[in-house]
Amino acid sequence: MTPRTALSIAGSDPSGGAGIQADLKTFAALGVHGMAALAGLTVQNTQGVRAAQPVDPGFVVAQVEAVLDDIEVHATKLGMLTNAGIAEAVADLIAARRADFGFLVLDPVMVATSGDRLLADDAVEVVRTRLLPLADLVTPNVPETAVLAGSSPADDITELQAQAENLVAAGARAVLAKGGHLDGEELTDLLATPNGTARFTSSRVDTRNTHGTGCTLSSAIAAGAAIAGIAPGDFIPEHVIIGARDFLHRAITAGAAWRLSRSPGTGHGPVNHLINLEGERT
DSSP, X not given: OOOOEEEEEEEEOTTSSSHXXXXXXXXXXXXXXXXXXXXXXXXXXXXXXXXXXXXXXXXXXXXXXXXXXXSOOXXXXXXXXXXXXXXXXXXXXXXXXXXXXOEEEEOOOOBOTTSOBOSOHHHHHHIIIIIHHHOSEEOOOHHHHHHHHTSOOOSSHHHHHHHHHHHHHTTOSOEEEEOTTSOSSEEEEEEEETTEEEEEEEEOOOOSOOBTHHHHHHHHHHHHHHHHTOOTTSOOOHHHHHHHHHHHHHHHHHXXXXXXXXXXXXXXXBOOTTHHHHTTOO
């Protein structure tokens, strides 16, 4: 038996809520064999990011090549790439071995839930010009969509849709613009492709425990694409988006009342990635 596989190239979160740790938990919860290459180290917890340290670009590439040379990768998720050197090195490797990465999901991690910057300014242009055209799906939140589109952050869903569609017109294959930063009791995400734009809406969960939600959603999409056998260059089916959003919504709901921090009521705790293993028990 050969299991379905997914690779994450991202940063580490020692508190376990975001980054590589969230990706591997999500892959496991959804039944996919997860692999990971570290692109950056952080010193962070539920209260915020204290420090960040990039990994040497050549060492990042070596980690990825070790996986690609040995194991078939069905889907890849790109997360925090830290700086331009790492982003360029990863882009070069993907361009040279595109088929080996499977379905490619780009989560352009720029700012943590706490508001701390996670991507150097010089790397933003690399993400925009090199990685975005290589990805099968990019999953920016409201401020990230604005940065990629060269606009101010959207104030409503209409503006967000226009920015997502502009990214597709500029060369992105598909954009899942996440509307969590917008106001309202409902949360709407937009999937823009050259064939049109679809909306996905769910109720908003009242909780501070939203650390790592973007990482979790993008890795859930990658896992879903791996399981469904979506090939590089194919458009992501809506049922994969729906399944990933459902997993995240249940994980947020199940972790809404968690109190992991020694300072309850402050910071942003993680979601409950174990929801599929626990049923509805929190």
